Amino acid sequence: MKIRFLIIAFILTSISFAQTKVGTINTEYIISKMPEFKEVQKKLETYGKTLDAGLKEKFDEYQEKVKAYTEKESTYTESLKKLKQKDIVKLEEDIQKLRTNSGKLLQVRQDELLRPLYNKIGNEVDKIVKEEGFTHIFNETNSLIYIAPEYDITIKVMKRLNIPVEETAAQN
Template sequence: MKYLIKCLGVAACCLLIGNVAQAQIKIGYLNTSELIALMPETKAADSQFNAFAQKLQQTLQPMQQDLQTKFAEYQEQQATMADAVKESKEKELQDLNERIDQFQLKSQQDMQKKREELMGPILEKVQTAIKAVAASSKFTYILDSNAILHGPEGDNVLPLVKKELGIN
C-alpha cells in the first residue's frame, strides 16, 4: 500500500513538472515608436498634419499682428486719450486677446483630433501585424522595449513585424 502511494506521488510530481515545462512563456519585444517611424503611411500622415497645422498658423498670424499693431498704437496715444476712449481701446484689446486665446485653444484641440484621425489606422495596422507575428511565432507576450527597464531576455520581434508590414 505504501509502495502504491509512493508511486502515485512520484507520477503526480512527474506530471506537474511536465506541465510546467510545457507552459513556458515566450516573450518578445519591439520598439513601436521606431516601427511607426519606418512606415511610409506615417510620413504621409505627418505631411498632412503639418499642412493642417500650417493653415491654422496662417490664420493665427494676422490676428496676432493685428493685436500687436493695435497695442503699439494704444501705447503711443495712451497719454493723450480721453478716459472713455482709453477704456474703449483697452476693452477692444482685451476682446482681441481673448479671441486669439480661444482660437489657439480650439486649434490645439483640432490638431489633436487630426493627429488621432491620421494615426488611428496606422496604429491599428501595427497592432494587427504584432498580433499576427505573436500568433505565428508563438509569443506569449510582446512588450514595447521603451517600457522595459529590466526583464528576462526575449526576442526582438521588430524584424518580424517589419516583414509582416512589408517594410524593408
C-alpha cells in the first residue's frame, strides 16, 4: 500500500514539474489572408442576396395585399374582411420569421464555408504543437492581454499554408 502511495505521489510530482509551453495564434487574421477566404466571401454575399430577394418578394406580396384590402375593404363582407386580415397578419408573421431566420441561416452558411479553413489551420497547429512541444495554444481574439512574440505561431501557420506574410505582420 505504501509503495502504491509513493508511486502515485512520484507521478503527481513529476506531472506538476512538467514544463508548460504556451503559444498564441490569431486565426481570424490567418483566415482573412487565405486565398480561399475571398471565395467564401463571394458565396456568402450571393447567399445573402438570395435571402434578401426572398424577403423582398414576401414584402412586395404583403404590400400588394394591404393595398388591395384598403382599396376594396368597403365591398367586403365581414367574413371576407376577417379572412383578408388574417391573410395579411400571416404575411406579417412570415416576414418577421424570414428576417429572424435570414441572419441565422447566413451564420450557419458562414460556419459551413469557414469550417474547412479552420480545419486547415488546426492541422498545421497540431503539427507545430507536436514539433515544438507546446502544451497550450490560445487564440488571440479571446482577449489575451499579453504574450511574448516568440510564442505567437500565427506566422508559422501562415507560412506552412503558403499564405503571403506581410513584413509588418512578420515583425509583430
